[in-house]
Amino acid sequence: MNGSQGTYRNTDSEERPDRSLGITRRTFLHKSFLAGAAGAATFGWFPLINTIDLAFGAESFKFAWLSDTHLYPKDVNTRFVEKTERAVKEIQAMQPAADFLIFGGDLAQLGDPVELDLGNEILKQVTINKVFIPGEHDWYLDMGAKWEQLFGKPPWSFDHKGVRFIGLDTVSRAPDYWSIKKMSPKERMGHMATLDGSVAGPWAGVGHDQLAWLNSALADLAQDAPVIVFSHNPLYEYYPPWNFWVRDWREVHEILQPFSNVTNIHGHTHQVLYNEIGNLRSIGMLATSWPWPYAPEGVPILTTPHIRADPGDHFDGVGWAQLDVTAAGRVEHEYMMWRKDILAEAPWDSGTGDNANQVLRPRIADRQWPY
Numbered sequence: 001m002n003g004s005q006g007t008y009r010n011t012d013s014e015e016r017p018d019r020s021l022g023i024t025r026r027t028f029l030h031k032s033f034l035a036g037a038a039g040a041a042t043f044g045w046f047p048l049i050n051t052i053d054l055a056f057g058a059e060s061f062k063f064a065w066l067s068d069t070h071l072y073p074k075d076v077n078t079r080f081v082e083k084t085e086r087a088v089k090e091i092q093a094m095q096p097a098a099d100f101l102i103f104g105g106d107l108a109q110l111g112d113p114v115e116l117d118l119g120n121e122i123l124k125q126v127t128i129n130k131v132f133i134p135g136e137h138d139w140y141l142d143m144g145a146k147w148e149q150l151f152g153k154p155p156w157s158f159d160h161k162g163v164r165f166i167g168l169d170t171v172s173r174a175p176d177y178w179s180i181k182k183m184s185p186k187e188r189m190g191h192m193a194t195l196d197g198s199v200a201g202p203w204a205g206v207g208h209d210q211l212a213w214l215n216s217a218l219a220d221l222a223q224d225a226p227v228i229v230f231s232h233n234p235l236y237e238y239y240p241p242w243n244f245w246v247r248d249w250r251e252v253h254e255i256l257q258p259f260s261n262v263t264n265i266h267g268h269t270h271q272v273l274y275n276e277i278g279n280l281r282s283i284g285m286l287a288t289s290w291p292w293p294y295a296p297e298g299v300p301i302l303t304t305p306h307i308r309a310d311p312g313d314h315f316d317g318v319g320w321a322q323l324d325v326t327a328a329g330r331v332e333h334e335y336m337m338w339r340k341d342i343l344a345e346a347p348w349d350s351g352t353g354d355n356a357n358q359v360l361r362p363r364i365a366d367r368q369w370p371y
Helices: 079-092 113-123 145-151 186-192 206-215 249-256 362-369
Strands: 006-009 024-030 039-043 045-051 061-066 100-103 128-134 156-160 163-167 225-233 262-264 271-276 280-284 319-327 331-338
Touching: 061 079, 079 113, 079 319, 113 145, 128 163, 163 206, 206 249, 262 331, 280 331
Parallel strands: 006 331, 061 100, 100 128, 163 225, 225 262, 262 280
Antiparallel strands: 006 024, 039 045, 061 319, 156 163, 271 280, 319 331
16 A cells, blocks of 8 residues: 655746756655555645555556647747647657657637647657547637547547556537527637636536446446546536536546546646545646636645746746556656746645635536536
């Protein structure tokens, strides 16, 4: 038995994408070791989380995660392009090379084919295998037509070195609020690109058909086999007003509950984020575009927050991730964050130090998820 481990890597903020890849890194290691026989405890600021590694015969290997690039056309904004290119170069330079790259959605900002083509061209620099899941910013201009043309249609699953990988679509199933209002595709996309989703309503979900697919995709798997699920949105309840979570997450958990070694890796929240519910560990990933502040409520208790980002440094608080899968099928993650200070050591540095912000208060609209 051992505990959760996350490694937070940072790069001095004065370095920029147009410089050599010979980057001097200062690494801060954060390890949460097992303590006690059951439940979760804390030691100082860091969580001590009980986990059980089940030897399933998987080989140890690495993969990389990149997401939430939110690209605009180059004539509108080159900052996000530069940060994406930096991440791509660093992923390509990994030694040993990652087995594959997962792109976790929101490649584009407004779903423009120019933005998606630009992202596709940048990602072609990564020569390892690549798999993709969409974000809402990629989808709602043309309802996913360009995305599926470039990257294929979710959901999907594959096996790799003893691990079952699942890619879910959590973004395409918004109830149709646009037709009756006679919105243009650009108007619809504009509403889906807002954080609070006040017009779009509770759009994030998996849906009955995809739940049935997930159940069948796991039907042949031993219950002690490692499962890694990729989703754009978190698969638990995290601050409903920002659409940070999937409305039918309980149904997803019910399907995953029989499996003893499940990890969900998600984007969308643009922040260091960790949570455990039952057998499901959830790891939130960084964006290359910008870091979101933590929500004013509903932040998981087991989160170790990152420190507030410097708004004057476009490379601060953002990055990508390298993930190791151990021979036991356990995921250990390393945030490749481009900043000097990573974790908030004082509550006032993060906005998550007050337990009041961990209270869940779903909106009435969230109980109206129709699928």
